[in-house]
Amino acid sequence: MSKFVYLVPLFPLLGFLINGLLRKNLTKSLISIVGCGSVLASLIVSVLIFSETRQSGFQAVNVNLFNFIDADRLHIPFAFQVDQLSILFLLIITGVGFLIHLYSTSYMHDEKDEHFARYFSYLNLFVFSMILLVLGSNFVIMFIGWEGVGLCSYLLIGFWFKTKEFDDAATKAFVMNRIGDVGFLIALFWMISLFGSVNFSDVFGKAQAAPASALTGITLLLLVGATGKSAQIPLYTWLPDAMAGPTPVSALIHAATMVTAGIYMIARSNILYTLAPVSQSVVAIIGVTTAFFAATIAIKQNDIKKVLAYSTVSQLGYMFLGLGVGAYTGAVFHVMTHAFFKALLFLGAGSVIHALHEQDIRKMGGLKRLLPTTHLTFLLGCLAIAGIPPFAGFFSKDEILSAAYARNPIYFVVGLITALMTAFYMFRLYATAFQGNFRGTEDQRKHIQESPSQITIPLVILAILSCIGGFLGIPDVFVRDSHLLRNFLHPVFEHSETLSQTVEVGGSRELTLIGVSVLVALVGVVYSWSRFSKNPELGEPKGFGKVLANKWYVDELYDMIIVKPVNVLGKFFDSIFDRAIIDGIVNGVGRIVQYGSRQLRLLQSGQVGAYVLMMVLGIIILFAIQIILRK
Secondary structure, eight states, X not given: OGGGTTXXXXXXXXXXXXHHHTTTTOOHHHHHHHHHHHXXXXXXXXXXXXXXXXXXXXXXXXXXXXXXXXXXXXXXXXXXXXXXXXXXXXXXXXXXXXXXXXXXXXXXXXXXXXXXHHHXXXXXXXXXXXXXXXXXXXXXXXXXXXXXXXXXXXXXXXXXXXXXXXXXXXXXXHHHHHHHHHHHXXXXXXXXXXXXXXXXXXXXXHXXXXXXXXXXXXXXXXXXXXXXXXXXXXXXXXXXXXXXXXXXXXXXIXXXXXXXXXXXXHHHTHHHHHTXXXXXXXXXXXXXXXXXXXXXXXXXXOBHHHHXXXXXXXXXXXXXXXXXXXXXXXXXXXXXXXXXXXXXXXHHHHHHHHHHSOXXXXXXXXXXXXXXXXXHHHHHHHHHHHTOTTSHHHHHHHHHHHHHHHHOHHHHHHHHHHHHHHHHHHHHHHHHHHSSOOOSOHHHHHHOOOOOHHHHHHHHHHHHHHHHGGGGGOOTXXXXXXXXXXXXXXXXXXXXXXXXXXXXXXXXXXXXXXXXXXXXXXXXXXHHHHHHTTSOOOSOOOTHHHHHHTXXXXXXXXXXXXXXXXXXXXXXXXXXXXXIIIHHHHHHHHHHHHXXXXXXXXXXXXXXXXXXXXXXXXXXXXXXXXXXXXX
């Protein structure tokens, strides 16, 4: 079945072309069938391939489609690699992606037919690009998908492009991702120079013989690209602003696809990072710092989608921490569980917005009775992200924290404080929106009703996955050899695990760490619930709370030290260098040509005598040249 892997990206690509090219001729029903059906078809093929990869002794398969670049000694095929890591990401992308497409058929139904088709064509192109990213058998094909999701994020965040705020958010995401992409691109050229190839098999096979300094440089440059795509410090500020797009887009970008690209790239390059311990430590430091920093901001946000956005940045920091301490399986495990509960939370927030046409949680309250299905599924998502057992987030988060403790207890302490804040701000959001009395207008109350089945069915499915998904990674301390995901991914990370010789926390100490983590999460849940369910924080933030509410003024800082100086420099080059020098040279050449042509025109007087004279002078000049040359 692996040889048919090309069908997985082909179906969404066809969906993009059909809905995009025929957008003025299709009805919403046909648009929905094409948009959802193409991703569902990819999901079915992915499941069939997954059943093959589960067989014992399965070896990674490369499917070459054609030669993409063939120049001198550089050969880059357009090829796909099917192994345990790529198929796991395929299942996440197509599975969660399909639920988001289904959800969108109702959420975006009020759009005009042409815009409805444009929206689904962008979604399909997004899924195609992400599939290309995770299936590529070399860094160049990965980079094509990498750039594709960047383009699609720009198109989807700015979907309602007539609003300047949305346009600015899309442009910000595009520019900040380009900054990261420069690092990735330089790393590509360095690999070609060092290894003579960008194929995974060649690069990873030759990595141990490469100079440590070169590996450190390449991995740090790849990390720059990962910080852009996966919204880590200092390139994280685009992601909260990406909330300008439709809510299903937020779920797609922040749960299953784009923001996990950096995690996938580092996990795929695990052997390079294992051989470059300096880079690995930088990954861990950036991850734990981002997790803590974003969590502090989420505490004081009042926009329901902004809370979830900063939560995403924080959870991505956890994943980077896992990668940085060598817990590659734990990081990928958290990618999977996060896809379940974060997609659930975003789609649940969309259901609330769909019912109230309001995003400020201070104007909600009492929705438990008014939106029962949305309430229950949202609560399960909150429990999962808070790390309460036996929900999915508990298993993946504690695997990362245990590995962090083994590497450096400081990482564990900061991660534990972040877990406390996560439980606090998520249940502040839940209690403020769903508990207590309704604080909206009477007109809103009259029109509130539960969302239609196209919205609630994906919520229920994701809620179930958020409840049971964690059992794929039960810690060995509970049941020996029960970590199914670790066993499945072992062939991908085996070499790194052998080289790193990671010290594992076992026995009673691991149980203690798990107990402390759960206790801390419970404290955050109980305190937040009891404080905000009856007395929601309606007033404006005061004191240090203003700093958190204004996101530590990072955007203002970037504006002051980067944006404004660049604008001033740009105006200088525009007025002095561009107009005076560049335009002066170009215009000067034009003026010289015009002047010369005017003078030459005078020679065409129409007088035969003048022409005879010029001919005679020309002959004399030729004779003179001949005489000089003979001498």
